[in-house]
Amino acid sequence: MYNTNSIKEILNYTEEKTGLTVYGWIRTKRESKTFSFIELNDGSTIQNLQIIINDTVPGYSDTISTLTTGASVEVVGNLVASQGGKQKFEIQAQSVKVLGVASPDEYPLQKKKHTLEYLREIGHLRPRTNTIAAVLRVRNAACFAIHTFFQERGFNYIQTPVITASDCEGAGQMFQVTTLELEKIPFIKDSNGKTTNEIDYSKDFFGKKAGLTVSGQLEGEIMATALGKIYTFGPTFRAEHSNTTRHLAEFWMIEPEMAFCDIFGNMDLAEKFVKSIVSYVMKECKDDLDFFTQYISPDLMSNLAVVIENKFERITYTDAVDILLKSGVKFEYPVQWGIDLQSEHEKYITEVVYKKPVIVTGYPKEIKAFYMKLNDDGKTVRAMDILVPRLGEIIGGSEREDNYEKLCARIKECGLNEEDYWWYLELRKFGSVPHAGFGLGFERLIQFITGMQNIRDVIAFPRAFKTAEF
Protein backbone atom coordinates (compact mmCIF):
# COMPACT_ATOMS: atom_id res chain seq x y z
CA MET A 1 0.00 0.00 0.00
CA TYR A 2 1.28 3.44 -0.86
CA ASN A 3 -0.85 6.52 -1.24
CA THR A 4 -0.08 7.86 -4.69
CA ASN A 5 -3.00 10.29 -4.89
CA SER A 6 -2.85 12.84 -2.13
CA ILE A 7 -5.97 14.94 -1.86
CA LYS A 8 -3.85 17.99 -2.57
CA GLU A 9 -2.84 16.48 -5.91
CA ILE A 10 -6.33 15.28 -6.75
CA LEU A 11 -7.81 18.71 -6.14
CA ASN A 12 -5.30 20.15 -8.59
CA TYR A 13 -6.52 17.92 -11.41
CA THR A 14 -8.19 19.86 -14.19
CA GLU A 15 -10.24 17.07 -15.68
CA GLU A 16 -12.23 14.01 -14.68
CA LYS A 17 -10.33 10.82 -14.04
CA THR A 18 -11.33 7.20 -13.52
CA GLY A 19 -10.03 4.49 -11.22
CA LEU A 20 -8.59 6.53 -8.38
CA THR A 21 -7.81 5.15 -4.94
CA VAL A 22 -7.79 7.71 -2.15
CA TYR A 23 -7.05 7.42 1.53
CA GLY A 24 -7.90 9.68 4.40
CA TRP A 25 -9.81 10.38 7.57
CA ILE A 26 -13.48 11.28 7.55
CA ARG A 27 -14.22 14.78 8.74
CA THR A 28 -18.00 14.73 8.35
CA LYS A 29 -20.75 12.67 6.81
CA ARG A 30 -24.08 13.89 5.45
CA GLU A 31 -26.54 11.09 5.04
CA SER A 32 -29.65 11.02 2.88
CA LYS A 33 -32.06 8.22 2.07
CA THR A 34 -30.22 6.67 -0.88
CA PHE A 35 -26.78 8.27 -0.74
CA SER A 36 -24.26 9.89 1.56
CA PHE A 37 -21.56 12.47 1.27
CA ILE A 38 -18.35 12.21 3.23
CA GLU A 39 -15.65 14.84 3.48
CA LEU A 40 -12.24 13.23 3.38
CA ASN A 41 -9.02 14.81 4.62
CA ASP A 42 -5.55 13.27 4.41
CA GLY A 43 -3.46 16.09 5.84
CA SER A 44 -1.92 17.04 2.50
CA THR A 45 -4.07 20.16 2.33
CA ILE A 46 -6.61 21.94 4.46
CA GLN A 47 -9.23 21.23 1.81
CA ASN A 48 -11.42 18.16 2.01
CA LEU A 49 -12.29 15.89 -0.86
CA GLN A 50 -16.02 15.23 -1.17
CA ILE A 51 -16.95 11.62 -1.77
CA ILE A 52 -20.44 10.67 -2.86
CA ILE A 53 -21.52 7.15 -1.98
CA ASN A 54 -24.72 5.85 -3.51
CA ASP A 55 -26.56 3.01 -1.80
CA THR A 56 -25.74 0.91 -4.85
CA VAL A 57 -22.12 0.67 -3.63
CA PRO A 58 -21.49 -2.92 -2.42
CA GLY A 59 -22.10 -3.34 1.31
CA TYR A 60 -23.56 0.17 1.63
CA SER A 61 -25.99 -0.53 4.44
CA ASP A 62 -23.33 -2.24 6.57
CA THR A 63 -20.54 0.21 5.88
CA ILE A 64 -22.39 3.48 6.17
CA SER A 65 -22.85 3.31 9.95
CA THR A 66 -19.08 2.98 10.45
CA LEU A 67 -18.29 5.99 8.26
CA THR A 68 -18.08 8.32 11.22
CA THR A 69 -15.99 11.37 12.00
CA GLY A 70 -12.41 10.28 12.53
CA ALA A 71 -12.62 6.90 10.79
CA SER A 72 -9.93 6.12 8.23
CA VAL A 73 -11.00 4.81 4.84
CA GLU A 74 -9.86 3.63 1.45
CA VAL A 75 -12.09 4.83 -1.35
CA VAL A 76 -11.96 3.62 -4.94
CA GLY A 77 -13.89 5.64 -7.46
CA ASN A 78 -13.91 8.18 -10.25
CA LEU A 79 -13.16 11.85 -10.09
CA VAL A 80 -16.19 13.58 -11.59
CA ALA A 81 -17.42 17.14 -11.90
CA SER A 82 -19.44 18.01 -8.82
CA GLN A 83 -23.06 19.06 -9.03
CA GLY A 84 -22.65 21.04 -5.86
CA GLY A 85 -21.37 24.59 -5.87
CA LYS A 86 -18.61 24.43 -3.31
CA GLN A 87 -16.16 22.19 -5.15
CA LYS A 88 -15.21 21.56 -8.73
CA PHE A 89 -14.66 17.83 -8.44
CA GLU A 90 -15.71 15.00 -6.20
CA ILE A 91 -15.18 11.27 -6.04
CA GLN A 92 -18.04 9.06 -7.15
CA ALA A 93 -17.31 6.01 -4.99
CA GLN A 94 -17.29 2.50 -6.38
CA SER A 95 -16.11 0.93 -3.15
CA VAL A 96 -15.48 2.17 0.35
CA LYS A 97 -13.44 0.25 2.88
CA VAL A 98 -13.09 1.30 6.49
CA LEU A 99 -9.49 0.84 7.60
CA GLY A 100 -9.94 2.01 11.18
CA VAL A 101 -13.18 2.86 12.94
CA ALA A 102 -13.59 5.78 15.35
CA SER A 103 -16.52 5.24 17.67
CA PRO A 104 -18.56 8.46 17.89
CA ASP A 105 -19.23 7.69 21.55
CA GLU A 106 -15.54 7.88 22.34
CA TYR A 107 -13.73 9.87 19.63
CA PRO A 108 -12.87 13.22 21.22
CA LEU A 109 -13.04 15.25 18.01
CA GLN A 110 -16.61 15.99 17.03
CA LYS A 111 -17.82 17.53 13.83
CA LYS A 112 -18.01 20.90 15.48
CA LYS A 113 -15.62 23.63 16.49
CA HIS A 114 -13.44 22.93 19.49
CA THR A 115 -11.55 25.41 21.60
CA LEU A 116 -7.77 25.45 21.39
CA GLU A 117 -7.66 24.88 25.15
CA TYR A 118 -9.59 21.64 24.76
CA LEU A 119 -7.37 20.54 21.88
CA ARG A 120 -4.31 20.99 24.10
CA GLU A 121 -5.72 18.25 26.30
CA ILE A 122 -5.78 15.84 23.37
CA GLY A 123 -2.37 16.56 21.91
CA HIS A 124 -2.24 13.18 20.18
CA LEU A 125 -5.34 13.92 18.10
CA ARG A 126 -5.21 17.66 17.62
CA PRO A 127 -3.01 17.49 14.49
CA ARG A 128 -6.12 16.02 12.86
CA THR A 129 -7.86 19.36 13.16
CA ASN A 130 -7.80 22.03 10.47
CA THR A 131 -6.11 24.58 12.68
CA ILE A 132 -3.24 22.53 14.05
CA ALA A 133 -2.60 20.74 10.75
CA ALA A 134 -2.45 24.13 9.03
CA VAL A 135 0.02 25.38 11.63
CA LEU A 136 2.21 22.33 11.04
CA ARG A 137 2.18 22.79 7.28
CA VAL A 138 3.16 26.44 7.75
CA ARG A 139 5.98 25.36 10.07
CA ASN A 140 7.19 22.96 7.43
CA ALA A 141 7.13 25.61 4.71
CA ALA A 142 8.87 28.13 6.97
CA CYS A 143 11.65 25.62 7.77
CA PHE A 144 12.25 25.09 4.09
CA ALA A 145 12.23 28.83 3.45
CA ILE A 146 14.75 29.42 6.24
CA HIS A 147 17.23 26.91 4.89
CA THR A 148 16.72 28.21 1.37
CA PHE A 149 17.30 31.79 2.44
CA PHE A 150 20.63 31.01 4.07
CA GLN A 151 21.81 28.44 1.55
CA GLU A 152 21.25 30.90 -1.30
CA ARG A 153 23.48 33.39 0.50
CA GLY A 154 26.38 31.06 1.18
CA PHE A 155 25.69 30.36 4.85
CA ASN A 156 26.79 27.03 6.31
CA TYR A 157 24.24 25.18 8.38
CA ILE A 158 26.04 24.09 11.53
CA GLN A 159 24.93 22.12 14.56
CA THR A 160 25.74 23.43 18.01
CA PRO A 161 25.57 21.14 21.03
CA VAL A 162 22.33 20.49 22.85
CA ILE A 163 24.24 19.58 26.00
CA THR A 164 26.64 22.27 27.11
CA ALA A 165 29.01 22.55 30.01
CA SER A 166 29.42 26.29 29.77
CA ASP A 167 27.17 27.54 32.48
CA CYS A 168 27.88 31.00 31.19
CA GLU A 169 25.67 31.66 28.25
CA GLY A 170 23.73 33.98 30.45
CA ALA A 171 20.56 33.89 28.39
CA GLY A 172 18.33 32.17 30.89
CA GLN A 173 17.73 29.48 33.46
CA MET A 174 19.22 26.14 32.41
CA PHE A 175 17.88 22.63 32.69
CA GLN A 176 20.56 20.58 34.41
CA VAL A 177 21.79 17.38 32.80
CA THR A 178 23.19 14.87 35.22
CA THR A 179 23.62 11.16 35.80
CA LEU A 180 24.17 11.67 39.52
CA GLU A 181 21.58 9.86 41.58
CA LEU A 182 19.51 12.44 43.38
CA GLU A 183 19.31 10.21 46.46
CA LYS A 184 23.09 9.84 46.60
CA ILE A 185 24.58 13.19 45.66
CA PRO A 186 28.36 13.26 46.23
CA PHE A 187 29.46 16.26 48.27
CA ILE A 188 32.92 17.79 48.35
CA LYS A 189 34.89 17.18 51.54
CA ASP A 190 36.80 20.02 53.16
CA SER A 191 40.45 19.90 54.32
CA ASN A 192 39.44 18.16 57.55
CA GLY A 193 37.64 15.46 55.57
CA LYS A 194 34.27 16.83 56.58
CA THR A 195 31.48 16.75 54.05
CA THR A 196 30.42 20.19 52.80
CA ASN A 197 27.17 20.93 51.01
CA GLU A 198 28.96 21.67 47.75
CA ILE A 199 28.20 19.07 45.08
CA ASP A 200 31.19 17.23 43.63
CA TYR A 201 30.55 17.52 39.92
CA SER A 202 33.81 15.78 39.10
CA LYS A 203 31.83 12.62 39.81
CA ASP A 204 29.15 13.58 37.27
CA PHE A 205 29.04 12.26 33.70
CA PHE A 206 30.89 15.15 32.10
CA GLY A 207 33.08 15.83 35.12
CA LYS A 208 31.53 19.24 35.46
CA LYS A 209 28.11 20.79 35.78
CA ALA A 210 26.21 20.50 32.50
CA GLY A 211 22.89 21.59 31.12
CA LEU A 212 20.74 21.90 28.03
CA THR A 213 21.70 24.77 25.77
CA VAL A 214 19.99 28.11 26.16
CA SER A 215 21.62 29.44 22.99
CA GLY A 216 24.07 28.26 20.37
CA GLN A 217 25.46 31.71 19.89
CA LEU A 218 28.84 31.38 21.55
CA GLU A 219 29.54 28.20 19.61
CA GLY A 220 28.12 29.90 16.53
CA GLU A 221 30.77 32.59 16.89
CA ILE A 222 33.46 29.90 16.86
CA MET A 223 32.13 28.60 13.57
CA ALA A 224 31.57 32.04 12.02
CA THR A 225 35.17 32.99 12.73
CA ALA A 226 36.19 29.93 10.70
CA LEU A 227 33.54 29.47 8.02
CA GLY A 228 32.49 33.09 7.60
CA LYS A 229 28.72 32.85 7.52
CA ILE A 230 26.89 30.23 9.49
CA TYR A 231 23.47 29.59 10.92
CA THR A 232 22.08 27.20 13.47
CA PHE A 233 18.52 25.92 13.57
CA GLY A 234 17.83 23.70 16.50
CA PRO A 235 16.08 23.22 19.81
CA THR A 236 16.77 25.52 22.73
CA PHE A 237 15.80 25.08 26.36
CA ARG A 238 14.88 27.52 29.08
CA ALA A 239 13.91 26.38 32.54
CA GLU A 240 12.15 29.60 33.51
CA HIS A 241 8.75 29.30 35.13
CA SER A 242 7.27 31.43 32.41
CA ASN A 243 3.57 31.05 31.95
CA THR A 244 2.67 33.18 28.99
CA THR A 245 1.38 32.93 25.43
CA ARG A 246 4.90 33.68 24.15
CA HIS A 247 7.17 31.32 26.10
CA LEU A 248 8.09 27.66 25.91
CA ALA A 249 10.60 25.59 27.85
CA GLU A 250 11.67 23.91 24.61
CA PHE A 251 11.63 25.94 21.44
CA TRP A 252 13.45 26.17 18.14
CA MET A 253 15.79 28.99 17.40
CA ILE A 254 17.54 30.19 14.28
CA GLU A 255 20.86 31.91 14.93
CA PRO A 256 22.89 33.26 12.03
CA GLU A 257 26.36 34.58 12.75
CA MET A 258 28.50 36.46 10.26
CA ALA A 259 32.18 37.32 10.28
CA PHE A 260 33.12 40.63 8.65
CA CYS A 261 29.73 42.09 9.44
CA ASP A 262 28.67 45.02 11.61
CA ILE A 263 25.38 45.99 13.20
CA PHE A 264 24.11 47.55 9.98
CA GLY A 265 24.80 44.48 7.88
CA ASN A 266 23.11 42.50 10.62
CA MET A 267 19.98 44.64 10.49
CA ASP A 268 19.81 44.46 6.71
CA LEU A 269 20.06 40.70 6.76
CA ALA A 270 17.48 40.29 9.54
CA GLU A 271 14.97 42.44 7.70
CA LYS A 272 15.48 40.58 4.42
CA PHE A 273 15.22 37.32 6.30
CA VAL A 274 11.87 38.01 7.93
CA LYS A 275 10.42 39.35 4.67
CA SER A 276 11.67 36.37 2.73
CA ILE A 277 10.14 33.77 5.05
CA VAL A 278 6.81 35.59 5.22
CA SER A 279 6.65 35.91 1.42
CA TYR A 280 7.47 32.28 0.87
CA VAL A 281 4.80 31.05 3.27
CA MET A 282 2.24 33.44 1.76
CA LYS A 283 2.94 31.90 -1.61
CA GLU A 284 3.18 28.24 -0.62
CA CYS A 285 0.51 28.04 2.10
CA LYS A 286 -2.20 30.25 0.69
CA ASP A 287 -5.05 27.93 1.68
CA ASP A 288 -3.80 27.64 5.22
CA LEU A 289 -3.31 31.39 5.62
CA ASP A 290 -6.79 31.98 4.19
CA PHE A 291 -8.07 29.65 6.87
CA PHE A 292 -6.26 31.56 9.62
CA THR A 293 -7.59 34.82 8.24
CA GLN A 294 -11.13 33.49 8.27
CA TYR A 295 -11.16 31.78 11.65
CA ILE A 296 -8.23 32.99 13.74
CA SER A 297 -7.15 36.51 12.87
CA PRO A 298 -9.24 38.59 10.40
CA ASP A 299 -6.51 41.11 9.59
CA LEU A 300 -3.76 38.53 9.20
CA MET A 301 -3.24 39.00 5.47
CA SER A 302 -3.07 42.78 5.69
CA ASN A 303 -0.63 42.53 8.62
CA LEU A 304 1.62 40.23 6.63
CA ALA A 305 1.39 42.50 3.62
CA VAL A 306 2.56 45.40 5.78
CA VAL A 307 5.64 43.40 6.73
CA ILE A 308 6.74 42.54 3.24
CA GLU A 309 5.83 45.83 1.60
CA ASN A 310 7.33 48.31 4.07
CA LYS A 311 10.83 49.09 5.19
CA PHE A 312 11.21 48.28 8.86
CA GLU A 313 11.47 51.44 10.93
CA ARG A 314 14.91 51.87 12.47
CA ILE A 315 15.20 53.85 15.67
CA THR A 316 17.63 54.00 18.56
CA TYR A 317 16.74 53.14 22.10
CA THR A 318 17.16 56.82 22.94
CA ASP A 319 14.64 57.73 20.19
CA ALA A 320 12.24 55.12 21.60
CA VAL A 321 12.45 56.57 25.09
CA ASP A 322 11.83 60.09 23.70
CA ILE A 323 8.79 58.90 21.76
CA LEU A 324 7.38 57.19 24.84
CA LEU A 325 8.03 60.22 27.05
CA LYS A 326 6.44 62.62 24.55
CA SER A 327 3.45 60.35 23.94
CA GLY A 328 1.67 61.59 27.03
CA VAL A 329 0.51 58.04 27.66
CA LYS A 330 0.56 56.93 31.25
CA PHE A 331 2.34 53.59 31.27
CA GLU A 332 2.22 51.16 34.14
CA TYR A 333 6.01 51.13 34.12
CA PRO A 334 7.22 54.75 33.96
CA VAL A 335 9.64 55.48 31.15
CA GLN A 336 13.10 56.81 31.78
CA TRP A 337 16.41 56.46 29.91
CA GLY A 338 18.10 53.35 31.23
CA ILE A 339 15.08 51.16 31.85
CA ASP A 340 14.41 48.07 29.81
CA LEU A 341 11.49 48.50 27.42
CA GLN A 342 8.45 46.68 28.80
CA SER A 343 5.81 44.84 26.79
CA GLU A 344 3.48 47.83 26.96
CA HIS A 345 6.20 50.12 25.61
CA GLU A 346 7.07 47.80 22.73
CA LYS A 347 3.42 47.47 21.84
CA TYR A 348 2.94 51.21 21.84
CA ILE A 349 5.88 51.72 19.48
CA THR A 350 4.95 48.98 17.01
CA GLU A 351 1.16 49.11 17.18
CA VAL A 352 0.38 52.77 17.81
CA VAL A 353 3.33 54.79 16.50
CA TYR A 354 4.66 52.90 13.49
CA LYS A 355 2.12 50.11 12.86
CA LYS A 356 4.87 47.93 11.38
CA PRO A 357 8.04 46.14 12.50
CA VAL A 358 10.57 48.36 14.22
CA ILE A 359 14.28 47.75 14.74
CA VAL A 360 15.59 49.30 17.93
CA THR A 361 19.34 49.70 18.36
CA GLY A 362 21.78 51.26 20.82
CA TYR A 363 20.51 49.98 24.15
CA PRO A 364 22.20 50.95 27.42
CA LYS A 365 24.93 48.43 28.14
CA GLU A 366 23.53 47.75 31.62
CA ILE A 367 20.42 46.04 30.27
CA LYS A 368 22.13 43.95 27.60
CA ALA A 369 24.47 40.96 27.50
CA PHE A 370 28.21 41.24 28.11
CA TYR A 371 29.23 40.18 24.60
CA MET A 372 27.63 43.09 22.76
CA LYS A 373 29.95 45.64 21.18
CA LEU A 374 30.29 48.87 23.08
CA ASN A 375 29.57 52.06 21.15
CA ASP A 376 32.03 54.95 21.21
CA ASP A 377 29.84 56.78 23.74
CA GLY A 378 30.81 54.11 26.29
CA LYS A 379 27.18 53.93 27.43
CA THR A 380 25.31 52.03 24.74
CA VAL A 381 25.89 48.78 22.92
CA ARG A 382 25.37 47.71 19.33
CA ALA A 383 22.31 45.63 20.11
CA MET A 384 19.30 45.35 17.86
CA ASP A 385 15.85 44.05 18.69
CA ILE A 386 13.20 43.62 16.04
CA LEU A 387 9.79 44.34 17.49
CA VAL A 388 6.60 43.37 15.70
CA PRO A 389 3.00 44.32 16.42
CA ARG A 390 1.17 42.00 18.85
CA LEU A 391 4.18 39.87 19.82
CA GLY A 392 6.88 42.35 20.68
CA GLU A 393 10.44 41.08 20.36
CA ILE A 394 10.84 38.48 17.65
CA ILE A 395 14.56 38.89 17.00
CA GLY A 396 17.36 39.85 19.32
CA GLY A 397 20.86 40.35 18.03
CA SER A 398 23.98 42.45 18.11
CA GLU A 399 27.38 43.17 16.76
CA ARG A 400 29.72 41.29 19.08
CA GLU A 401 32.54 42.84 21.04
CA ASP A 402 35.63 41.86 19.06
CA ASN A 403 38.21 43.69 21.16
CA TYR A 404 39.94 41.44 23.69
CA GLU A 405 40.50 44.04 26.40
CA LYS A 406 37.06 45.58 26.14
CA LEU A 407 35.43 42.16 26.33
CA CYS A 408 37.47 41.24 29.41
CA ALA A 409 36.40 44.49 31.01
CA ARG A 410 32.73 43.83 30.25
CA ILE A 411 32.95 40.29 31.67
CA LYS A 412 34.32 41.70 34.90
CA GLU A 413 31.76 44.49 34.95
CA CYS A 414 28.99 41.95 34.66
CA GLY A 415 30.36 40.02 37.61
CA LEU A 416 31.29 37.05 35.47
CA ASN A 417 34.35 34.86 35.67
CA GLU A 418 36.99 35.36 32.95
CA GLU A 419 38.26 31.76 33.13
CA ASP A 420 34.82 30.44 32.25
CA TYR A 421 35.09 32.24 28.94
CA TRP A 422 38.66 31.35 28.07
CA TRP A 423 37.87 29.91 24.64
CA TYR A 424 35.39 32.66 23.83
CA LEU A 425 38.04 35.24 24.67
CA GLU A 426 40.65 33.50 22.51
CA LEU A 427 38.47 34.17 19.46
CA ARG A 428 39.37 37.83 20.11
CA LYS A 429 43.02 37.03 20.70
CA PHE A 430 43.64 35.19 17.44
CA GLY A 431 42.51 36.80 14.21
CA SER A 432 39.61 38.68 15.71
CA VAL A 433 37.13 40.14 13.25
CA PRO A 434 34.07 42.32 13.43
CA HIS A 435 31.13 39.96 13.52
CA ALA A 436 27.45 40.02 14.26
CA GLY A 437 24.41 37.82 14.43
CA PHE A 438 20.94 37.43 15.80
CA GLY A 439 18.55 34.90 17.24
CA LEU A 440 15.02 34.38 16.03
CA GLY A 441 12.48 32.36 17.97
CA PHE A 442 10.95 30.05 15.41
CA GLU A 443 7.65 29.58 17.23
CA ARG A 444 7.21 33.32 17.60
CA LEU A 445 7.73 33.68 13.89
CA ILE A 446 5.07 31.02 13.30
CA GLN A 447 2.76 32.83 15.70
CA PHE A 448 3.29 35.98 13.73
CA ILE A 449 2.69 34.31 10.37
CA THR A 450 -0.40 32.36 11.42
CA GLY A 451 -1.96 34.87 13.80
CA MET A 452 -2.22 32.19 16.47
CA GLN A 453 -2.48 33.71 19.94
CA ASN A 454 -0.81 31.03 22.05
CA ILE A 455 2.68 29.72 21.36
CA ARG A 456 1.59 26.29 22.64
CA ASP A 457 -0.60 25.96 19.57
CA VAL A 458 2.17 26.54 17.03
CA ILE A 459 4.35 23.60 18.08
CA ALA A 460 3.30 19.97 17.84
CA PHE A 461 4.42 18.99 21.32
CA PRO A 462 4.64 22.01 23.61
CA ARG A 463 7.02 21.84 26.54
CA ALA A 464 6.26 24.42 29.16
CA PHE A 465 6.17 24.76 32.93
CA LYS A 466 4.09 21.79 34.17
CA THR A 467 3.32 20.78 30.58
CA ALA A 468 4.85 17.72 28.91
CA GLU A 469 2.01 15.24 28.46
CA PHE A 470 2.37 14.56 24.75
Added chain:
RNA sequence: UCCUCUGUAGCUCAGCCGGUAGAGCGGGUGACUGUUAAUCACUAGGUCGGGGGUUCGAGCCCCUCCGGAGGAGCCA
Protein backbone atom coordinates in the same frame (compact mmCIF):
# COMPACT_ATOMS: atom_id res chain seq x y z
C1' U B 1 6.90 33.09 40.62
C1' C B 2 3.03 37.12 41.26
C1' C B 3 -2.00 39.24 39.99
C1' U B 4 -6.96 38.42 37.86
C1' C B 5 -10.60 35.22 35.97
C1' U B 6 -12.40 30.26 35.56
C1' G B 7 -13.93 24.72 36.56
C1' U B 8 -21.87 22.55 35.66
C1' A B 9 -23.92 16.86 29.99
C1' G B 10 -19.02 14.38 25.04
C1' C B 11 -17.88 20.02 23.66
C1' U B 12 -19.23 25.44 24.51
C1' C B 13 -21.87 27.74 28.13
C1' A B 14 -26.53 29.63 31.20
C1' G B 15 -28.17 28.73 36.16
C1' C B 16 -31.65 35.07 39.82
C1' C B 17 -31.93 36.39 46.86
C1' G B 18 -29.11 29.32 49.11
C1' G B 19 -34.65 25.43 47.99
C1' U B 20 -30.67 18.83 44.68
C1' A B 21 -30.14 21.33 37.00
C1' G B 22 -31.09 23.95 31.45
C1' A B 23 -29.74 25.49 26.25
C1' G B 24 -26.91 25.18 21.73
C1' C B 25 -23.70 22.00 19.33
C1' G B 26 -22.19 16.86 19.16
C1' G B 27 -24.28 11.54 19.68
C1' G B 28 -28.46 7.93 18.76
C1' U B 29 -33.22 6.84 16.10
C1' G B 30 -36.48 8.19 12.14
C1' A B 31 -37.76 11.40 7.62
C1' C B 32 -35.67 13.44 3.08
C1' U B 33 -33.22 11.93 -4.70
C1' G B 34 -27.30 16.60 -4.52
C1' U B 35 -25.67 17.72 0.51
C1' U B 36 -21.61 20.95 2.01
C1' A B 37 -22.07 24.77 9.58
C1' A B 38 -27.32 20.12 5.49
C1' U B 39 -32.52 20.45 7.08
C1' C B 40 -36.88 18.56 10.02
C1' A B 41 -38.89 15.38 14.13
C1' C B 42 -38.00 12.44 18.33
C1' U B 43 -34.46 10.76 22.08
C1' A B 44 -30.59 9.50 25.70
C1' G B 45 -26.74 11.99 28.47
C1' G B 46 -25.05 15.00 35.15
C1' U B 47 -20.88 12.25 42.01
C1' C B 48 -22.14 20.54 39.37
C1' G B 49 -13.10 19.63 39.66
C1' G B 50 -11.45 16.91 44.79
C1' G B 51 -11.71 17.34 50.13
C1' G B 52 -13.53 19.89 54.41
C1' G B 53 -16.93 23.56 56.70
C1' U B 54 -21.52 26.86 57.54
C1' U B 55 -26.88 25.76 57.01
C1' C B 56 -33.09 22.48 58.10
C1' G B 57 -31.17 22.68 53.00
C1' A B 58 -25.13 24.30 48.92
C1' G B 59 -23.97 24.31 41.73
C1' C B 60 -24.45 29.09 44.54
C1' C B 61 -21.49 31.12 50.90
C1' C B 62 -16.43 30.06 53.61
C1' C B 63 -11.55 27.29 53.88
C1' U B 64 -8.16 24.25 51.29
C1' C B 65 -6.00 21.40 47.37
C1' C B 66 -5.88 20.37 42.04
C1' G B 67 -6.67 21.73 36.85
C1' G B 68 -7.38 25.54 32.88
C1' A B 69 -7.09 30.64 30.76
C1' G B 70 -5.38 35.73 30.45
C1' G B 71 -1.93 39.43 32.14
C1' A B 72 3.02 40.64 34.46
C1' G B 73 8.16 39.54 35.07
C1' C B 74 12.16 36.83 32.41
C1' C B 75 13.13 36.39 27.38
C1' A B 76 13.17 34.32 21.72
